[in-house]
Each structure stands twice: as C-alpha cells, then as structure tokens.
Amino acid sequence: MNNLLQEKLDQAVSILQEKGVAAWLTFVRETSQVHDPCLDLILGLELTWQSALIIGRDGQRIAIVGFFDTDNVRNTGGWTEVIGYHQSLREPLLDALKRLDPAQIAINTSENDPAADGLTHGLYLVLTGLLAGTPYADRLVSAEEIIGALRGRKSPGEIARIRRAIATTEEMFAALTPRLRPGLTEIEIAALLQADLAARGLEPAWSREHCPIVNAGPDSTPGHAAPAHHRTQRGHLLHLDFGVKQDGFVSDLQRMWYFLDEGESGPPDDVRRAWDACWAALEAGRAALKPGVMGWEVDAAARSALVAAGYPEYQHGLGHHVGRTAHDGSTILGPRWERYGRSPYGVIEPANVMTLELGVAVPNRGYIGLEEDVLVTETGAEYLSTPQKELWCI
DSSP: OOHHHHHHHHHHHHHHHHHTOSEEEEEESOTTTSOOTHHHHHTOSOOOSOEEEEEETTSOEEEEEEGGGHHHHHHHOOOSEEEEESSOSHHHHHHHHHHHOOSOEEESOOSSOGGGOOSOHHHHHHHHHHHTTSGGGGOEEEOHHHHHHHHHSOOHHHHHHHHHHHHHHHHHHHHHGGGOOTTOBHHHHHHHHHHHHHHHTOEESSOGGGSSEEEESTTSOOSSOOOOSOBOOTTOEEEEEEOEEETTEEOOEEEEEEOOOTTOSSOOHHHHHHHHHHHHHHHHHHHHOOTTOBHHHHHHHHHHHHHHTTOOOOSSOSEEBOSSSSSOSSOEEOOOOGGGTTGGGOBOOTTOEEEEEEEEEETTTEEEEEEEEEEEOSSSEEESSOOOOSOEEO
C-alpha cells in the first residue's frame, strides 16, 4: 500500500475515535468532473459511478464502487472490504450501514471549509433518497471537523514531501537572482521561473497564469494579479509569490529584491524600516503560533505589531495551511471578519503546516511581502523554509 494512504487512513480512524463519530461517508460520482478533495487523502483515485467510501470508528473501511472500479480500489490496499455493484448502489450501501449501525454518519458538507464541502447539493439529494425510509436518514452530520483534522495534521510522509517542495523552490529563487537586472518586465521574470519549472518537470503550486505573482515597483498591484508590463528599475523593489508542486505537495513562499540606485551600497532607510517592521510582525505571529490557540489570536499578534510600528494593517489573513494545495485546510490565521466565517476560530494543532505572510507598501519603492512556511510543533512553530532575513540586493 502507498505509505501516505496508510498514514491518512490510520489517522482517519483515530480522528473518528477522538471525535466520537461512528462513521464517515464520502459519497461521490464522476470524480474527474467534480472532484471531492477528500479523495486525495483516502483513496488517490478517480471513481466513475456513484460510490460510497465508509470509514468506521472500529477500523473498518468499506468501499462500495462501480464494478469496473473494484480492482483499482482493491489494489490500493487501503480498504478492508471492496464491494462492486452493477445496477444500484442502494442495496450494498444499506447492507453496510446495517452492519455498522452508526449512531452518526459524517458527510462532506461544510459552511466554512471548501476542502470539507465536496458533497454537491445534487448528490446530497441522491444520498438522502437512497437513505429515505431508513433510520440512517436522520443520522447525517457534517464531517467538517474530521476532514479539517485529517487534512491539517500532516503525517511524517506528508511533511517530508512538503520539505522537498520548499527546498526546490528555494533552489529556483537562488538560480533566478543572478539573472535579474533593471529593465525586466514582470512577464519576463515569470517566464524565467516557468521555464525552470518545465526543465525540472514540475507544476506550479497554483494556476500557471498567476504563479509566480510578480510585483515590480510602486505601480504594480500586489495580491492575486497576473504578471504585467511593469519593469524593474533602480531604486525599486521586486516582490515574488511562488511555489512548486512536487510529488503531490506544494510550497508557498514570497521573496524580495531591491535594485540598488546609483551610489547606494544597501537599501535606503525607508525600505529598511519597512523591512524590519514586517519581520518583527511576522516573528510576533510565529511566537504566538502554538497548539491550543485559535487562528485569530495568531493573526492579532502579528497585526498589532505591524500597526504599532506605524504601518497600516494588511487586508488579508496572516496565514493558511499548506500541503497538497496552497490553501490546504480549515483553520486560517486570520482576523474575525465576516468573510472568513468560523475559520479563524479553529484551534491550532501539532503537525499543522502553515504559511506566515504579511507586507506593506513603501511609497515610490514598491511592495514588501514576506511569506515563510512553518511546522507547528508541540511547543511552537519552526521554519520549514529558510527565512529570508535580509533583503537581496541587485
């Protein structure tokens, strides 16, 4: 069996026991068209017909799938029972539930976490139709907490892969630096990184059109905009937000350069002050990041430090999970704003891998943005990336 699959399935059983939920049901169909994110954790395959993947608190793992998918599912080695059907899922599903007789059945619906909301409304109606007239129809609950814990608690194998993706990204930043010069456009800089990705046979961590995000100088808008025609020039900052996808896992880092002006041997005072304030705020967030605290508390520590230094607060969260995707979990390190729902109230746990990211605009220079990837330990948070403590000068 794939070691990662074994790790995650074992974790799922442990989490069900911890949460006191008898069974977790992932219900899918035509997953190449509508892909439930949980499949990446517990199966690693696409499925065609209506399929029910049931994990029990007692360790049973029952996969009820279309007949032509049975061999593929058996070959994963992760399921204690694989049941194929031809005409209807109803009978084998009800038989499995009757044998398990779970008091609660967690299903993949969530108001707060996209990764836990893989059950479409239409498929929910199909499921409730299959369960109609049985006691199980009234036992459905949200699997949000189960999925959030399973996705957020990175296994040793997952952490190792994230480390490798980060190391590759840092190699690519190092290779890019000597190729930078005044006059390059954001589009040209992005092309250099994308060519390196292609040469390494890797994919970007998010959509190619926006990975990397490149901001050259003060007229470039930071955020999610695609690289444009803004050019690097002396006396200006260059900001990149970039990550790679390697062996199924991603990195998410931001790095900074300053183009020295005539007569300068280092960054000017306005740039240095902003850099130091950003780093002090990011470190304040890292100091607050430890098991048992809520996401908003970590964000508040960094946000207040930046404001106390005389800079405006950033208009986003301090950080998010990173792993199989760049935004890879339920809890965010973010303010208690309506748009974030309940996500900032999630509790930080050991083995969470998070980003820490914030920044400020320096008038007439450009944007300073910091982002590092960290691992939550039993006592705090340690860097997985090599933190860029000094601004790189060109």
